Amino acid sequence: MSIFISVIVVSIVGFAILKKYNAIATLFLGAAVLMAVCAAMGLPVIPEAKSSGNAWLDIFESMNLMFNNRFGGMGLILFALLAYARYMTYIGANDIVINNALRLLGGINKPYLLLAVTFLIGSFISLAGFGATSLAVLLMSTLFPVLNALGLPAISIAAAIATTATISFSPLAVDSVIAAENVGMSVEIYTLKYQIPLAIPSMLAMATAHYFWQQYMDKKEGLIQQGTSNKVDLNNVDVRTSEIEGKAPGFYGWLPMLPIIVLIVTSGELGLVEGVTMNIGTIAILCLFTAMALEAIRHRSGRTAMEGMSAIVKGMEDALPVVLILVGAGVFAQGLKAIGAINMLIESASQVGFGATAMMLALVGLTGAVAFLTGSGNAAFYAFVELIPKIADGMGVNGVYLVMPMQQASNACRAMSPVAGVIVASSGMAKVSPFELIKRTIPPISFGLAVNIILSIIFLPLAV
Secondary structure (H helix, E strand, C coil): CCHHHHHHHHHHHHHHHCCCCHHHHHHHHHHHHHHHHHHCCCCCCCCHCCCCCHHEEEHHHHHHHHHHHHHHHHHHHHHHHHHHHHHHHHHCHHHHHHHHHHHHHCCCCCHHHHHHHHHHHHHHHHHCCHHHHHHHHHHHHHHHHHHCCCCCCCHHHHHHHHCCCCCCCCCHHCCCHHHHHHCCCHHHHHHHHHHHHHHHHHHHHHHHHEEEEHHHHHHHHHCCCCCCCCCCCCCCCCCCCCCCCCCCCHHHHHHHHHHHHEEEEHHHHHHHCCCCCCCCHHHHHHHHHHHHHHHHHHCHHHHHHHHCHHHHHHHHHHHHHHHHHHHHHHHHHHHHHHHHHHHHHHHHHCCCCCHHHHHHHHHHHHHHHHHHHHCCHHHHHHHHHHHHHHHHHHHEEEEHHHHHHHHHHHHHHHCCCCCCHHHHHHHHHHHCCCHHHHHHHHHHHHHHHHHHHHHHHCCCCCCC
16 A cells, blocks of 8 residues: 555656646655655654654654754755855856866867867866856857857757766766765765766767767758868957956966865875865865955955855855755655655565666666656756665665766756756757757767766676
């Protein structure tokens, strides 16, 4: 009975999210229904040690506990990370990173090679904390005219740019921080030891696929133009996203990467220093104060540096919906655990010989399908990542083996969806149909994701 009810509730919640009902409210409501069923059946809603003494009141107590947990731990980290990313844009540090990266494209005079390298450069720029849509809009605004002048069709350029944030590999990425938290691993170990070694060949595979697929499609559709043999001129391309007057000094280009550098240096697990341990949230706050001090010196005004607090607050506002989704997803996962759905899933998988790899592929397929249908990779990943600890423990599997391919699938399948913000924005700026654009993004993304999954099966630790 409980599994039947779980399937119905999950189906209704999934259908509501697909119909664009508010994901946060939908998850909370679904969780409340599951917990109400538990209370009616006499099942404990939350562990006895945390119970209010009344099963019906425990429905709300579980939400309270999840708010305390997420806002007091993971939430503070996300607030700090997104505040820092926003401040980097405000002071112009991200401008330095972007412009320096774009200079690397200068000198390439083979259009389709340039297209592939553009994808790789865009992926690198994503380290500065840009979201998929904002990064695509930025690159379409700056690089699109240059690449189009070389004879590359608009749809090919848009396809390469729209897929720049499909492989996650940054320790500052929100989804990486959340994934590491749910597998009981520090984010630097998760990203540097496991994620990046698999992400790099996956991105190279995707870049190679872009090179051949876009060229093939352009020939097939008769879109290839006679390009010039001149080198790319990016001297006149000067990206400016800062909100204050004056160009940031060149050394500011290191500031967006400073948290990553400090994370590596202070990580005792990586053996670089001993006796110092800071989580990524603490590091982000430290780097934020450092950047504000540099701004005070640069402008010779503490008041000017303090005015950047408005950007910091804006970054925190950007983090709030993410934290609320995490709370809703956590409460929904608690409802599924309380009603016994997760235990039944694990037992059923064991009885039919559903091994760790099959479970991982099932999670990849489920997350990817939701990301494709909703156009949101984050909503799909956040909803299912909360289930990973229970599934991994029940199957005796290392959580990283399950969660990393699932994380990459959520990002990748977003750029396959015609309703995703990054696809809608890129297709609009290129003046092509979103449905035509995904014909150009799906094959390269599928190839890169397949490479990542295969590498995950081979190299990620299976045993706990």
